[in-house]
Amino acid sequence: MTNNTELDLNQIRNDFPILHQEVKGKPLVYLDNAATTQKPKAVINAVSSYYETINSNVHRGAHTLSDLATRDFENARVSVQGYLNAETPEQIIWTRGTTEALNLVAHSYARAFLKAGDEIIVSGLEHHSNIVPWQITCEVTGAQLKVIPVLDNGELDMDAYGNLLSDKTKLVSVAHVSNALGTINPVKAIIDQAHDAGAVVCIDGAQAVPHWAIDVQSLDCDFYAFSGHKLFGPTGIGALYGKQELLDKMIPYQAGGEMIEKVSFSGTTYNQIPYKFEAGTPNIGGAIGLAAAVDYLMQLPREALELHEQALMTYANQKAADFEGIRLVGTAKEKTGAFSFLIDGAHPHDVGTLLDQQGIAVRTGHHCAMPIMDQFCIPGTVRASFAFYNTLEEIDQLFAGLEKAKMLLL
Amino acid sequence: MSESINPFGTSITHEDLLEDLEFFDSWEDRYRYIIDLGKKLPDMPEAYKTDENFVHGCQSQVWIHGELNNTDNCLDLLVETDAHIVRGLAAMVMAAYNHQSPQTILDFDIDAYFEQTQLIQHLSPTRGNGLKSMVKKIQDLAAKHTH
Ligand SMILES: Cc1ncc(COP(=O)(O)O)c(C=O)c1O
Numbered sequence: 001m002t003n004n005t006e007l008d009l010n011q012i013r014n015d016f017p018i019l020h021q022e023v024k025g026k027p028l029v030y031l032d033n034a035a036t037t038q039k040p041k042a043v044i045n046a047v048s049s050y051y052e053t054i055n056s057n058v059h060r061g062a063h064t065l066s067d068l069a070t071r072d073f074e075n076a077r078v079s080v081q082g083y084l085n086a087e088t089p090e091q092i093i094w095t096r097g098t099t100e101a102l103n104l105v106a107h108s109y110a111r112a113f114l115k116a117g118d119e120i121i122v123s124g125l126e127h128h129s130n131i132v133p134w135q136i137t138c139e140v141t142g143a144q145l146k147v148i149p150v151l152d153n154g155e156l157d158m159d160a161y162g163n164l165l166s167d168k169t170k171l172v173s174v175a176h177v178s179n180a181l182g183t184i185n186p187v188k189a190i191i192d193q194a195h196d197a198g199a200v201v202c203i204d205g206a207q208a209v210p211h212w213a214i215d216v217q218s219l220d221c222d223f224y225a226f227s228g229h230k231l232f233g234p235t236g237i238g239a240l241y242g243k244q245e246l247l248d249k250m251i252p253y254q255a256g257g258e259m260i261e262k263v264s265f266s267g268t269t270y271n272q273i274p275y276k277f278e279a280g281t282p283n284i285g286g287a288i289g290l291a292a293a294v295d296y297l298m299q300l301p302r303e304a305l306e307l308h309e310q311a312l313m314t315y316a317n318q319k320a321a322d323f324e325g326i327r328l329v330g331t332a333k334e335k336t337g338a339f340s341f342l343i344d345g346a347h348p349h350d351v352g353t354l355l356d357q358q359g360i361a362v363r364t365g366h367h368c369a370m371p372i373m374d375q376f377c378i379p380g381t382v383r384a385s386f387a388f389y390n391t392l393e394e395i396d397q398l399f400a401g402l403e404k405a406k407m408l409l410l
Numbered sequence: 411m412s413e414s415i416n417p418f419g420t421s422i423t424h425e426d427l428l429e430d431l432e433f434f435d436s437w438e439d440r441y442r443y444i445i446d447l448g449k450k451l452p453d454m455p456e457a458y459k460t461d462e463n464f465v466h467g468c469q470s471q472v473w474i475h476g477e478l479n480n481t482d483n484c485l486d487l488l489v490e491t492d493a494h495i496v497r498g499l500a501a502m503v504m505a506a507y508n509h510q511s512p513q514t515i516l517d518f519d520i521d522a523y524f525e526q527t528q529l530i531q532h533l534s535p536t537r538g539n540g541l542k543s544m545v546k547k548i549q550d551l552a553a554k555h556t557h
Contacts, residue, residue, distance in 0.1 A: 347493035347494065364469070
C-alpha cells in the first residue's frame, strides 16, 4: 500500500530483522526513527564479518589482518565521502556521532579562532548538542550567542535571521532538519547569506541524512555533522565533513596516538587531516558498519523512498485532521521524519506508555530541545518519527492506538 | 500537614492493591485501575511544590512532601504529579510508604512489592527510573528521621 508501484516495501522491510517481532504480544510498530534507526542485515553482517575475519588495529600493523582492516576502514571513509559528495575522503573525520562532531568544531575551530565581540548564530529549534557547545565556546572566548527565532508553525524566521547577520557573525550552526518538529530548514539560503556576511556555517545533519543523500558541495556548507546510528548504521560512529582549508588550520581535538606525526619533548608535530582529529584507536567496526549502511542505501530506489516518506507524512496529517483533540506541534510546510503532537488533556508520557502497551514505539518528552518546548509553553510532545520502511498501515495503527489511549486517559 | 488525608498507606494498604491487581488479565484493565488509583490521591498544597520536594529523574514533574507526625512518629507523605499513570504509580508507592515509621519504610522490600504487582515488566525503563527516584526520595526522608 504505497503510492508508488515500483516500490516493494515488504522486500525492504525484510532487510531489517528487528522489525519482524512482537512487543507486548503485538506486532512491533517502530516509530522512533528520529532517536535511532534500525539496521539492515547488510550492516549487521558487515560488523560481525569484520570481527569474525579481519579484526585488527588500523594503520599500525605490519601484518596481513591489519592491512585488511586498514583497507576496509579507509574504504568506509570513501563510502561516506560519496554519500555526502565531499571533495576528498580526507575531509571525512570519524567521530562518535553528531554530538562529538559539533563539539569538535566548537573546540578546534570556534574556540581557537573566535574572540570577544564575535558572534555565533544558532536557531531556536536546535538539539541541545547544537546549543551547549556554542554556549561553552562563548563562555571561553567572550563571543556572543544569537538565536534565530522560530515562528509558531516551526519554521525559522528568515527575516530575523537576515537582521542578526553582521560582520560580527563568525559562525552559524543550524540543523538541516529539526528532530523535535520535523521542520526542513532552508539551509542553502542560510549558508549563502552567512557567507555573504563572511561567516562560516556548520550544519547539524543528524535528521537529514536518513531521508535523502546530501551534497555538501552544492550546499557549500563549511561543516556537516551526522550520526551513523540515525543512518541505519551502528551506534558510536558518525562523521564530520569539513572544508579542507578550515580543517587544515584547525587545532587537534583530542591528543594521543595516531594524531601525531612526530612526538618529542622539545615539540610535537601533528599528523595531516583526517588523522589530526582522530586520536586513539578508532571505532573500526563501526566505520565499516556505517559504510555498509551507506552502500545499502545507495542501491535502494532513493527517490521512490523519498516520495513514500512524504506520503507517510501527508497521510499522518490527514489522519490527524480527523482525530479529535490532537494538536500538531510543528506544522512547517517542509517537513520530514518527525511528527510531533499532543493529545488535549493527556500527558505525553502517559500517551507514550499506553502506545507502548500496544507495541507502538514513539518517543515522548522534550527531545533534547528544551528551548523550543519552552517557546511553545509545553513540557514536551509525543513524537512519531518515520523511516522509509514504515508503512501507511503503521500510521493507521498509531492512530488506533491513540484512540485507545484517549479512551483510557480522558 | 497536621492530619493526613492521604488514604494510601492508611485505609488503602499495599496488600489491598496487590489483591486487586490479581484480578486483571488485560493491560487495559490494569492501567485503568492504576489511573483510577491516581485520582484518589489528595492534591498537594501549592506551598509544598518546592525545589526541595521536587523529584529529579522523572519524565513528568513529581513532588514529594514528607513530615514526621509527632503523635505516632510516622512519616506522613504527599505526592503530586501532572501525568495520570505516574500519579497512579505514585499512589502505589504511597500505599507502601505513607504513614509508616521511618524504620518500616527502610525495611520495606519495594522491589519485591513491584514485582508482585507485575507492573515493572510493563514499565518503560525511564518510567522505571522515575519510580526509583520517588522511592529513593522517600527512603532518604526516612533515613533522615532514624538518627
Ligand atoms: C538534530 C540532532 N542533532 C544532534 C543529535 C545528537 O546526535 P547523537 O546523540 O547521535 O550524537 C541528534 C540526536 O538526537 C539530533 O536529532
